[in-house]
Amino acid sequence: MKGTNELSFVVGGFAGQGVNTVGYALARICSRAGLHVFINLEYPSNIKGEHNYAQVMVSEKPIGSHVNSVDLLLALDARSVVLHKDKIKPGGALIYDREGVEVSPVDAGLKVGDIERSDIIVIDMPMAQIAKDAGGSKKMVNSVGLGAVMGSLRFDFELLADMLRQSLEKLDDKVVAANLEGARQAYDIAREKYAEQVGIVLEKCDGPDRMLVTGNQAVALGAIKAGVRFYSAYPMSPSTGVMVYLTKQARDRGIVTIQPEDEISAAGMSIGASFAGVRAMTGTSGGGFCLMSEYFGLAGITEIPLVIFVAQRPGPATGLPTRTEQGDLKFVLSAHQGDFARIVVAPGDVSEAFYLTFDAFNLADKYQTPVILLSDKHLAEATWTQEPLETANMKIDRGDLLRTEELAGMSDYKRYQVTDSGISPRALPGAPGGVFKATGNEHTESGLVSEDADNRASQMDKRQRKTSTLDVSDIGARLHGNPEAKITLVGWGSTKPVILDVITQLKEAHKIDCSFLQVIYMEPFPVDHVSRVLNKAGRTLLIENNATGQLGQLIRQQTGILIKDQILKYNGRQFMRDELADLIGQRLREA
Amino acid sequence: MNNSDDKTRFNTVARPNWCPGCGNFGIQSAVKKALLELDLEPHQVVMTSGIGCSSKIPHWLNVYGLHALHGRSLPVAAGIKLANHELVVIAEGGDGDGFSEGLNHFVQACRRNIDLTYIVHNNGVFSLTTGQASATGEKGFVSSSTPEGAIETALNPVALAIAAGATFVARGFSGNIDQLNDLVVAAVRHRGFAFIDVMQICVTYNPARGYKWYKERVYDVQEGSHDPADRNKALISAVEFDEDRLATGIFYQGDQNPYEESLPQLGTDPLVNQDIEGIDVRSLMAELV
Numbered sequence: 001m002k003g004t005n006e007l008s009f010v011v012g013g014f015a016g017q018g019v020n021t022v023g024y025a026l027a028r029i030c031s032r033a034g035l036h037v038f039i040n041l042e043y044p045s046n047i048k049g050e051h052n053y054a055q056v057m058v059s060e061k062p063i064g065s066h067v068n069s070v071d072l073l074l075a076l077d078a079r080s081v082v083l084h085k086d087k088i089k090p091g092g093a094l095i096y097d098r099e100g101v102e103v104s105p106v107d108a109g110l111k112v113g114d115i116e117r118s119d120i121i122v123i124d125m126p127m128a129q130i131a132k133d134a135g136g137s138k139k140m141v142n143s144v145g146l147g148a149v150m151g152s153l154r155f156d157f158e159l160l161a162d163m164l165r166q167s168l169e170k171l172d173d174k175v176v177a178a179n180l181e182g183a184r185q186a187y188d189i190a191r192e193k194y195a196e197q198v199g200i201v202l203e204k205c206d207g208p209d210r211m212l213v214t215g216n217q218a219v220a221l222g223a224i225k226a227g228v229r230f231y232s233a234y235p236m237s238p239s240t241g242v243m244v245y246l247t248k249q250a251r252d253r254g255i256v257t258i259q260p261e262d263e264i265s266a267a268g269m270s271i272g273a274s275f276a277g278v279r280a281m282t283g284t285s286g287g288g289f290c291l292m293s294e295y296f297g298l299a300g301i302t303e304i305p306l307v308i309f310v311a312q313r314p315g316p317a318t319g320l321p322t323r324t325e326q327g328d329l330k331f332v333l334s335a336h337q338g339d340f341a342r343i344v345v346a347p348g349d350v351s352e353a354f355y356l357t358f359d360a361f362n363l364a365d366k367y368q369t370p371v372i373l374l375s376d377k378h379l380a381e382a383t384w385t386q387e388p389l390e391t392a393n394m395k396i397d398r399g400d401l402l403r404t405e406e407l408a409g410m411s412d413y414k415r416y417q418v419t420d421s422g423i424s425p426r427a428l429p430g431a432p433g434g435v436f437k438a439t440g441n442e443h444t445e446s447g448l449v450s451e452d453a454d455n456r457a458s459q460m461d462k463r464q465r466k467t468s469t470l471d472v473s474d475i476g477a478r479l480h481g482n483p484e485a486k487i488t489l490v491g492w493g494s495t496k497p498v499i500l501d502v503i504t505q506l507k508e509a510h511k512i513d514c515s516f517l518q519v520i521y522m523e524p525f526p527v528d529h530v531s532r533v534l535n536k537a538g539r540t541l542l543i544e545n546n547a548t549g550q551l552g553q554l555i556r557q558q559t560g561i562l563i564k565d566q567i568l569k570y571n572g573r574q575f576m577r578d579e580l581a582d583l584i585g586q587r588l589r590e591a
Numbered sequence: 592m593n594n595s596d597d598k599t600r601f602n603t604v605a606r607p608n609w610c611p612g613c614g615n616f617g618i619q620s621a622v623k624k625a626l627l628e629l630d631l632e633p634h635q636v637v638m639t640s641g642i643g644c645s646s647k648i649p650h651w652l653n654v655y656g657l658h659a660l661h662g663r664s665l666p667v668a669a670g671i672k673l674a675n676h677e678l679v680v681i682a683e684g685g686d687g688d689g690f691s692e693g694l695n696h697f698v699q700a701c702r703r704n705i706d707l708t709y710i711v712h713n714n715g716v717f718s719l720t721t722g723q724a725s726a727t728g729e730k731g732f733v734s735s736s737t738p739e740g741a742i743e744t745a746l747n748p749v750a751l752a753i754a755a756g757a758t759f760v761a762r763g764f765s766g767n768i769d770q771l772n773d774l775v776v777a778a779v780r781h782r783g784f785a786f787i788d789v790m791q792i793c794v795t796y797n798p799a800r801g802y803k804w805y806k807e808r809v810y811d812v813q814e815g816s817h818d819p820a821d822r823n824k825a826l827i828s829a830v831e832f833d834e835d836r837l838a839t840g841i842f843y844q845g846d847q848n849p850y851e852e853s854l855p856q857l858g859t860d861p862l863v864n865q866d867i868e869g870i871d872v873r874s875l876m877a878e879l880v
Contacts, residue, residue: 032880211879221875227867230674249875254856254865256673261699265666268659268696272639272670275657276678277863280670298660388876396868428863429655429671430678432634437650439658440642448605448650449658 004201005035005060009149010070010087012053012080014104015046018142019076023054024383025146025167027212029159030058031385034207038497039383040066040574045237045321049106051079060205064349064384064497065577071200072152074145077102081112085120093121093198095148095190100128102141121197123152125186134182136175147183151190155202160187211386215379215494216241218350218386219283219309222357224253225394228307229278231257232269237321238377239283239311263288267295267308275304275438277401277428279361283309286328287317293335296370300340302438303416303424303463305364305371305399307357312376314572323572324377326493329550332372333523339460341422341467343371344522348496350386352520353379358394365399367466368423374522376545378574379494400425407433414445418458422465467524476526479533481515486538487588490563492519492551494574495543501577502584509581512588519551531559541587542566545574600633600653601626607651614765614791615645618712621768622681623652625775629679636679639668641688644719645712645791648683662692665700668707675861676706676851679779686713690726690746697748700784701755706849708778708785711748712765714793715800722796729834734796748788749842750829753822758845759785760825762838764809765792766802770839777841783849790837805837812840819844 009026013019020041027037036059043052055066069089075081075096085094094115103110115122125148131140143164150160161180168176213221220242223231233243247257256273260266263284270280284292289310299306310332314325332344343363347353353375360371402425407413415436417424424445427434437447442459444450479488481503491499499516506512517533519526534540534555542552542563547570552563567583569575601623609615626636636654640646642661649656655678659667668682689697689711700709715728723736727748731740752760759781763771771789778785790809792801812828817840819825825843832838851857 209877209880211876213879217879221872224875225870225872227870229862229865229867230670232670251856253870254858254862256854256856256862258669258673260666260669260703261695264663265669265696265699268663268666269670269673271659272657272667272672273674273862274670275667276637276671276674278674279867280674294660295663295666298663302657388873388880391872429637430634430675430863432632435633435653435655437656437658439650439656440660441658447656449647 007058009056011074013076016048034205037385065501067578090119095123097127098124136178143179144182144186147186148190151187153202215353218353220245222354226358226361230273230280232266233283234263236285236288238380263291267292281307297336299370303368307360311380320572326545341369346374346493362397422462472521476521477529485513485515487514488537489516491543525558612794617765621771624772639664639682641684643685645685665696675863681708683710686727687717687725698755701757704783712791714791716796752786758783760843761787761841763789808837
């Protein structure tokens with residue numbers, strides 16, 4: 001499909017070449033030009049040498065997903081030509097440097113060979129030579145490559161020039177001038193010789209300012225808005241971005257971030273900080289949560305608020321460290337021995353990541369229990385354009401927290417007092433009159449260890465009662481699209497943007513009308529809402545990024561409804577829009 | 592209402608259920624005396640602990656307590672201190688707790704140097720699980736898990752703490768309450784991570800090392816020419832630990848800045864007192880445009 005302001009662009013290279021920098025630069029240029037952008041990153045667990053690529057989707061309309069096919073490929077190394085050239089659509093274009101193409105050290109001897117695609121436009125751009133002539137280093141090839149991309153799309157060169165000036169502002173003026181000169185030369189060649197054949201045009205359009213934001217950044221922003229004062233985490237892909245962002249803001253924002261010896265300590269420190277009264281959060285991936293699951297239950301029985309961010313990646317064990325999967329839902333729902341009240345929420349896009357992180361802190365404080373915020377690599381690290389989020393109505397709720405003067409008036413304070421709601425007034429260390437013990441043993445209302453049978457039952461009941469008052473019937477699930485549609489897709493988490501894009505595509509291209517039931521609260525579960533939608537639905541299709549349909553199992557457990565038709569993907573990659581539309585089409589034809 | 596004249600202000604109604612003659616009573620007395628000597632009020636103190644006989648101690652002192660998980664008293668203690676650095680935070684536990692399950696936390700706490708006091712009730716045996724050799728049980732120690740005698744070499748916690756960068760390292764004896772009281776006072780006053788290894792009597796599962804056995808062997812390093820500022824000599828004294836002569840007292844005390852002092856965001860007002868209403872994140876969103 002050729003036209004204006006619709007593009008699937010891929011830049012490929014080896015780790016260390018700056019592939020993501022190029023992808024982000026083009027995305028930023030497009031975003032600032034009023035276009036919508038989505039960036040999917042695929043990279044291996046490797047710092048230098050292995051292949052990685054960024055795919056940038058551009059559209060005048062909101063876009064949340066990527067496709068299998070490519071309009072324009074910028075190959076910074078030989079491997080990228082070999083791997084991606086067959087994904088270029090007929091009529092699409094390949095930009096590479098026939099003479100000067102780089103070969104990754106891990107690909108020694110690899111030859112690009114003949115392109116063997118007479119149906120695509122091959123833009124042989126002497127990027128290395130241009131960089132050299134302009135007086136730049138190898139690194140400058142990225143600017144030259146961007147020039148070629150911009151030129152072949154007939155996009156305003158000044159947009160690139162502004163971007164380069166800004167991103168290189170810390171460098172010497174000569175370096176900036178060389179980059180601009182190199183980019184200009186490639187731009188002119190591409191525009192004059194190839195742009196007409198390429199046939200895709202990008203141009204500015206009117207639109208509000210939009211952020212380019214990852215799910216991890218949205219989570220960190222939500223946490224800052226919620227007043228997080230303490231974040232302890234051990235590095236683990238793909239959750240590390242939250243730690244990095246918060247750490248960067250820590251001093252200015254009065255936040256302590258700490259990287260302790262392991263995830264056990266990370267969870268423990270946050271529990272300690274929360275016990276002392278600050279809003280605290282820890283973050284990890286599934287493997288790190290395995291270690292945290294011990295402290296997770298301590299937070300449950302001691303009723304200490306705690307927000308745990310879990311960004312899933314494919315397991316078990318090390319699995320695929322830098323890829324995506326929704327494989328830990330059952331794990332977080334059942335982690336730790338015994339029963340205790342927990343809350344599990346799964347945002348589906350960056351906006352929900354922001355608001356649900358904020359909500360998670362309120363829920364943790366209100367119900368005095370751990371809250372898991374479940375994301376995955378795709379939501380954590382992919383990037384979307386998003387208009388700045390409205391924050392006017394966000395209200396902090398610290399729950400039943402006793403002020404020092406309230407405590408002073410109490411004679412026999414009981415931290416674990418049995419109440420109708422199960423929620424007991426909470427004192428903080430440092431307050432006179434509030435002295436109590438929190439213990440991982442079963443305990444009395446005062447917090448003393450007790451093995452009394454009646455006390456055990458009454459404390460268990462009290463803790464279980466807490467979340468029963470959390471009504472998720474409205475907020476726990478959301479039905480998108482036409483509620484009268486004959487087909488209902490069911491999913492959760494990071495598949496939301498691609499499913500919404502597919503719904504639009506199926507409707508526009510094939511007149512197929514689908515709705516999408518998105519489950520957001522996994523615990524407590526929106527039983528009535530989900531049952532009502534599914535009982536009324538025509539055909540239902542479960543879509544999950546895991547091998548066993550974990551949400552499907554949960555729905556059956558909670559509602560008794562079995563969704564037999566399942567589209568499951570578990571190769572470590574997110575669904576692509578065209579791929580998912582085809583899979584749904586196939587299923588519908590099979591019926 | 593407690594006040595500083597009330598010498599019973601750290602007492603609880605609940606009574607310890609340790610075995611009669613247990614060394615934990617001595618440690619409890621020393622800690623209680625130290626808190627009085629330090630002029631503290633119960634609400635100013637938080638005690639965290641792990642799991643085991645000794646880790647029950649927060650229940651029997653009138654202070655805020657967090658009786659956590661086996662081996663896990665130190666992470667929660669660190670979080671409490673960073674959230675509210677005006678609190679006095681003391682972590683306690685046994686040798687199984689701190690030197691087996693929680694050893695990594697201990698080593699890292701030493702080098703992190705957050706202003707905490709860590710008191711280990713070290714009796715060389717897992718007692719609450721009815722007597723198995725611990726990491727500090729001597730080689731050859733016969734227990735239900737080592738019927739032919741422990742094969743491994745015993746860990747030396749004092750040497751380990753000095754090597755790991757702890758800025759206050761001491762050893763006490765549960766049978767010498769006055770000295771232990773002084774050590775706890777010094778440890779709480781110390782700015783940074785203060786570790787006290789307390790040789791503790793277990794009358795039930797390690798009766799061979801009773802009060803008399805220790806009494807005949809312990810001596811105070813301060814009685815000689817020991818200089819606690821000399822880290823190298825402290826390490827030598829710690830390594831010389833043998834069954835005939837058991838050194839006690841302050842082995843090493845340095846004046847390195849505690850972790851908290853490198854965090855300007857703590858300022859003078861603890862994190863917990865900082866207002867979190869109406870935080871504006873619009874400038875952060877604007878940076879992403």
